[in-house]
Amino acid sequence: MPNIRLLSTDFDGTLIGFDSDGRCSPDFGRAITEHRALGGQWAINTGRSLEHAVQGLKRFAPPVQPDFLLTCEREVFRRTEDGQWEAHGHWNETCRQRHEELYALTEELYFLIADRAEKRGGIEMIWEEGRLVGFVTRTEELMEAFLKEVDLISADFVDFSYQRNTVYLRFCHRDYHKGSALGELCRLEGVEAINVLAAGDHYNDISMLDGRHASHTACPANAIEAVKHRVRLSGGFVAVRNYADGVADALAYYEKKEAAGFRAAASVGI
Ligand SMILES: [Mg+2]
Structure with missing residues (x-):
């Protein structure tokens, strides 16, 4: 090995x-x-x-x-013998449920973030299946600046977190x-x-x-x-x-x- x-x-x-x-x-x-x-x-x-x-x-x-x-x-897939991808264990299902719960608790926060983003400009909210799931900023500098605002207004939502990659950001549960x-x-x-x-x-x-x-x-x-x-x-x-x-x-x-x-x-x- x-x-x-x-x-x-x-x-x-x-x-x-x-x-x-x-x-x-x-x-x-x-x-x-x-x-x-x-x-x-x-x-x-x-x-x-x-x-x-x-x-x-x-x-x-x-x-x-x-x-x-x-x-x-956050999701885990394994390759099958015929080259397809399948969920590995129950993790993905649990992950989905916990994000459902998080969304129910934090929906107001997401709309507040969207409202602040609109006021600031240069930020596009990302929607998936009718839900706000993240945003993309015009520049990395704008991301840095807006994140300070997001951190302030999300401070009371203990399970809320996000994953950032350059100008892209995805909301998530802090455990995932x-x-x-x-x-x-x-x-x-x-x-x-x-x-x-x-x-x-x-x-x-x-x-x-x-x-x-x-x-x-x-x-x-x-x-x-x-x-x-x-x-x-x-x-x-x-x-x-x-x-x-x-x-x-x-x-x-x-x-x-x-x-x-x-x-x-x-x-x-x-
Ligand atoms: Mg990368």
């Missing part, structure tokens, strides 16, 4: 650039093929919906397919994020945190980079400073290359590092 049994990677900004052709890089292709050949598993842990994740994956066209898709920063989804996947698969490597580039990845569910962390060179800081705090690997090439370097780093550790232990008779 590989030292890294499970690789959890973000997708946009971590495996592909926002201005790229969306294709898998040759170096990442080689690294993930080798990881799979060693018996390792791969989860894409993304803010995309399942439908958009599948679309992105089709264009990415990696030489091996991921075993799991963790979508909307990439970190808790990864934790559930590890529980279902019987994988210990010591055998997990997580890699991401933006704010919505920080919950899987705090060392709790993945003992090994990494980010590509293009990651935002807050992510690099988080990765350094957890003793992780900050790549010198961007996007998927940086993740490929992280995989190589951790496999070699662990192998070196085993060699050192063997040499002193441990």
